[in-house]
Amino acid sequence: MANNKLLRMDNVGIVVENLDDAISFFEEIGLKLEGRAMVEGEWAGRVTGLESQRVEIAMMVTPDGHSRLELSRFLTPPVISDHRTAPVNALGYLRVMFAVENIDELVSRLTERGAQLVGEMVQYGDSYRLCYIRGHEGLLIGLAEQLRTK
Template identity: 75%
Template sequence: MSNNQLLGMDNVGIVVESLDDAISFFSEIGLTLQGRGMVAGAWAGCVTGLGEQSVEIAMMVTPDGHSKIELSKFLNPTPISDHRTSPVNSLGYLRVMFTVKDIDELVARLCKRGAELVGDIVQYQDSYRLCYIRGVEGILVGLAEELDSK
């Protein structure tokens, strides 16, 4: 019998330049702003290993309440690298994927707001329609629409 201590996944973190733009983008997808505030001081730096830091964060939550994205804007120290435009076969964290109801409508709405479709909207067997989009600041997001199996 396993003594698994994992209770769930709390959130995925994404560092951004504009918190307002990122909140707007993820709100358009359907997430809700759960809270916004500052995380600062040596205690926070003890967690991240960055030392003294000042970060403005916004927590976004999915409609079912089970998944969250923590958007972070580092004021101090400033970000040191940028991999937002890396191709999908790059090492490291790649993207977050959302299950959506009407992928065509959502992609059209997001593209009107400046997002770009990475490839095409494709169908995987009789199960899903899928795509990747690059949204605000080049953030890569996957969208999946589950197909009725009727």
């Protein structure tokens, strides 16, 4: 057995076309912009296997400081595939789920910004109200509000 120890999940990466709009959308959900940078150079290509690349990234962090989204906009090489409209039963990474308060108010704000409810808002027993939305650029986002039990 290995002696290493998992410390945490650092971030989830999402590739977008418009970084400014993606930042604004995730700020509406409640994440904060932690920083922006250009990622390029020989080392970056060795990590991703893409050789020469120029990628503008924005790191978004949840209010508790424990979870991050790395939003990326590829300048080079060009994007070669688009999984944003894949249904929820597609193989591979699919969605990000956020725990929220006042899910109805948040969904209302997000739909005013163009997000669409995928199915419907449902209640899971007496534990959660949850839904999936298609947000900025069709990204699939899960929202869950834990219900207060007595």
